[in-house]
Every structure is written in structure tokens, then in C-alpha cells.
Amino acid sequence: MENLTASEIAGFGVGALLLCATIAAPRVDAFISASQRRSLDMCKRCGNLRMIACSQCKGIGSVRKGGAFGFRVLEEIYESLEDRNTPKQLVPCIKCQSKGRLPCPNCSKLP
Numbered sequence: 001m002e003n004l005t006a007s008e009i010a011g012f013g014v015g016a017l018l019l020c021a022t023i024a025a026p027r028v029d030a031f032i033s034a035s036q037r038r039s040l041d042m043c044k045r046c047g048n049l050r051m052i053a054c055s056q057c058k059g060i061g062s063v064r065k066g067g068a069f070g071f072r073v074l075e076e077i078y079e080s081l082e083d084r085n086t087p088k089q090l091v092p093c094i095k096c097q098s099k100g101r102l103p104c105p106n107c108s109k110l111p
């Protein structure tokens with residue numbers, strides 16, 4: 001590390017700052033769009049899409065078998081012991097009928 005010059009060190013500093021800015025940008029973006037929605041009188045929850053991602057399956061439309069029956073803790077302990085590459089058994093999500101989306105409770109009038 002003795003060959004580093006002051007400008008090289010400064011370069012690393014700028015690089016780190018740029019990296020931080022890149023990581024923070026989507027958060028700032030989300031914050032700005034949320035306040036824009038509020039000022040435009042749009043739905044805060046879904047931005048007038050009338051849909052939200054299903055919380056049960058995280059929007060993928062399937063859940064892991066057995067996940068909904070209260071064995072989650074045991075399952076997770078078991079999973080940490082077994083091979084991570086073992087394919088998960090997936091079953092269609094009941095909550096959203098495997099669509100991965102639910103009508104927005106804030107603005108959707110659908111049943």
C-alpha cells in the first residue's frame with residue numbers, strides 16, 4: 001500500500017461516494033415518487049394501479065409447501081441444515097389464486 005499517492009486515495013474516496021449514491025438512489029427515488037403521488041392525489045398504496053403485490057407469496061404466485069401451516073420455524077431450522085440447492089416444493093398461493101397480485105385495499109372496489 002506504500003505506492004498509493006494522495007490523488008489515488010482521493011480517487012478511492014470519490015469511488016466510494018459514487019457507490020453510496022448509487023445504492024441510495026432507488027430509496028430517494030421511492031421517497032420522491034411517494035410524495036409525488038400524495039401531491040397528485042394518487043393512491044399511496046399502489047399509485048393508482050389498483051393492484052398490490054401479494055404479501056403471502058411476495059408477488060411470485062406460489063408459496064413453499066407447508067409454509068402456511070405454522071411450521072415455519074421448524075422448517076427454517078431444517079432448511080439451514082439441508083443443502084441450499086435443494087429445490088423448494090412450491091404450491092400455488094391461495095391468497096391471490098397464484099396471480100401474485102391482489103386488488104388494492106385502499107382504492108379498488110373489486111371484491
Ligand SMILES: [Zn+2]
Pocket residue numbers: 054055056057058059061062093094095096097098099100101
Ligand atoms: Zn399470493
Ligand SMILES: [Zn+2]
Pocket residue numbers: 043044045046047048049050051104105106107108
Ligand atoms: Zn390503491
